[in-house]
Amino acid sequence: MKTNFNHVLSRRGFVQALAGTAASAFLRPASAAGADEHQIRIARGTARLTGAENPSTAVWTYNGAVPGPMLRLRQGKLARIIVENGLDEDTTVHWHGIRLQNAMDGVPGLTQPPIRPGERFTYEFTPPDAGTYWYHPHADSLVQIGRGLAGALVVEEAEPVAADRDLLWLLQDWRLSSDGQIAAGFGNMMDAAMSGRVGNLITVNGSPAAATDVQVRAGERIRLRLANASLARIMALRFEGHRPIVVAVDGQPCDPHETQGGRLLLAPAMRVDVVLAMQGDPGKRYTVVDDFYDGLAYTLATLIYENATPLRAHPLDAPVGLPRNPLPVPDLAGAERQEIVLQGGMMGGGKLKGVGGMMGMATPGMNGSAAWAINGMSMTGDGHAGMTPQFTVKRGATCLLTMRNETAWWHPMHIHGFSMLVLSRNGAPVPHRQWQDTVLLAPKDTIDCVFVADNPGDWMLHCHIIDHQMAGLMTVFRVT
Ligand code: C2O
Ligand code: CU
Numbered sequence: 239m240k241t242n243f244n245h246v247l248s249r250r251g252f253v254q255a256l257a258g259t260a261a262s263a264f265l266r267p268a269s270a271a272g273a274d275e276h277q278i279r280i281a282r283g284t285a286r287l288t289g290a291e292n293p294s295t296a297v298w299t300y301n302g303a304v305p306g307p308m309l310r311l312r313q314g315k316l317a318r319i320i321v322e323n324g325l326d327e328d329t330t331v332h333w334h335g336i337r338l339q340n341a342m343d344g345v346p347g348l349t350q351p352p353i354r355p356g357e358r359f360t361y362e363f364t365p366p367d368a369g370t371y372w373y374h375p376h377a378d379s380l381v382q383i384g385r386g387l388a389g390a391l392v393v394e395e396a397e398p399v400a401a402d403r404d405l406l407w408l409l410q411d412w413r414l415s416s417d418g419q420i421a422a423g424f425g426n427m428m429d430a431a432m433s434g435r436v437g438n439l440i441t442v443n444g445s446p447a448a449a450t451d452v453q454v455r456a457g458e459r460i461r462l463r464l465a466n467a468s469l470a471r472i473m474a475l476r477f478e479g480h481r482p483i484v485v486a487v488d489g490q491p492c493d494p495h496e497t498q499g500g501r502l503l504l505a506p507a508m509r510v511d512v513v514l515a516m517q518g519d520p521g522k523r524y525t526v527v528d529d530f531y532d533g534l535a536y537t538l539a540t541l542i543y544e545n546a547t548p549l550r551a552h553p554l555d556a557p558v559g560l561p562r563n564p565l566p567v568p569d570l571a572g573a574e575r576q577e578i579v580l581q582g583g584m585m586g587g588g589k590l591k592g593v594g595g596m597m598g599m600a601t602p603g604m605n606g607s608a609a610w611a612i613n614g615m616s617m618t619g620d621g622h623a624g625m626t627p628q629f630t631v632k633r634g635a636t637c638l639l640t641m642r643n644e645t646a647w648w649h650p651m652h653i654h655g656f657s658m659l660v661l662s663r664n665g666a667p668v669p670h671r672q673w674q675d676t677v678l679l680a681p682k683d684t685i686d687c688v689f690v691a692d693n694p695g696d697w698m699l700h701c702h703i704i705d706h707q708m709a710g711l712m713t714v715f716r717v718t
Pocket of ligand 2: 648649650701702703706707711
């Protein structure tokens with residue numbers, strides 16, 4: 239692992255100036271009293287994914303619904319979530335993006351035993367950061383998420399922020415067959431070694447994109463939380479006639495900014511909070527389009543302006559920025575450097591020849607075999623005990639992590655237990671102080687990130703295109 243980090247370290251002043259305030263984040267639940275309590279039962283159900291007039295689709299649900307209930311927790315307040323498994327297979331719940339103690343992270347065989355059919359597990363944690371998160375299973379993930387198990391999780395700021403309305407769109411992508419049921423063929427080698435199981439129906443909060451009409455009023459300010467809960471579909475959203483201002487990425491507030499061409503890249507597992515000044519004309523309609531894949535653009539939602547006088551004559555002038563979360567400040571000068579190299583996939587991404595696997599190195603082409611590797615190792619599935627950590631970081635140390643994508647494919651790389659400040663992409667500084675738990679790498683990208691290893695345990699680091707994760711694009715690191 240030899241890489242030149244001097245270009246990064248020379249920007250030390252830059253990063254120190256940008257880092258947030260330090261605080262200790264991992265409060266263990268001291269007493270059960272006063273916890274926000276929620277119950278989630280996982281079971282089979284049905285949903286009207288294709289529209290009210292069409293037959294319903296058999297799905298797997300949290301509390302009977304797709305997506306699952308939106309959980310609202312409070313920053314710095316203990317939450318207790320009792321999960322009951324009504325499926326006939328093991329599951330767990332991972333609280334994606336929340337910095338919590340390892341035992342509550344929901345990775346079977348690594349942080350907890352799986353929740354067996356008919357069993358319960360109680361998750362308790364105190365979310366240190368406000369923002370937009372989500373939850374999903376970490377067992378048989380491809381099938382369980384692909385059959386609908388996903389829900390939004392909002393951690394509320396202590397003080398409300400200036401917006402007239404707070405909306406959330408949980409985006410899901412389904413591969414349905416012509417009878418409107420979820421198509422078989424999960425984990426086939428074609429999906430696994432290429433773009434993953436991209437579907438043919440997108441839903442917004444469980445309703446088909448084509449039927450997603452959102453009533454708005456001229457003059458209002460909307461905070462819109464976008465969460466991509468797809469297995470594999472990367473999205474690039476454009477808001478016709480509007481200029482969304484990004485105020486948070488993966489839950490963490492950033493410097494408010496507009497993106498290039500107003501296009502919002504949203505890979506699987508990513509969240510983006512935007513502030514929208516509704517400056518359209520009363521009575522008019524504006525589309526929100528996803529045009530990430532060439533030739534496959536579609537309308538995700540339609541904003542429909544009421545035929546009413548604007549709520550206010552001029553956009554709200556209260557600041558759009560959100561209060562910072564208590565992220566620990568990285569010490570770049572003393573940072574420990576680690577590198578992960580993403581390898582494999584079809585077509586020019588480098589072959590998997592000579593890769594030493596931990597598990598699942600079965601006959602190529604069989605389900606469950608490896609198509610990808612990290613630093614020459616393929617860890618397949620959802621998380622197992624016994625995986626040697628790829629690297630170890632001392633508790634409290636700053637880790638400067640380089641992720642190098644040698645493949646010909648896009649990968650949203652997700653780190654459990656931490657938020658990382660994204661420093662640079664292909665040598666160019668990344669602006670706006672973006673802390674992320676899911677970092678999208680384009681083919682051949684090299685990205686430098688940094689985080690303080692303040693949270694002990696064995697943690698997952700994997701691609702969130704679930705086919706890629708299951709087929710080897712996953713690893714574990716240890717903080718001791
Ligand atoms: Cu969103 Cu390892 O997970
Ligand atoms: Cu990937």
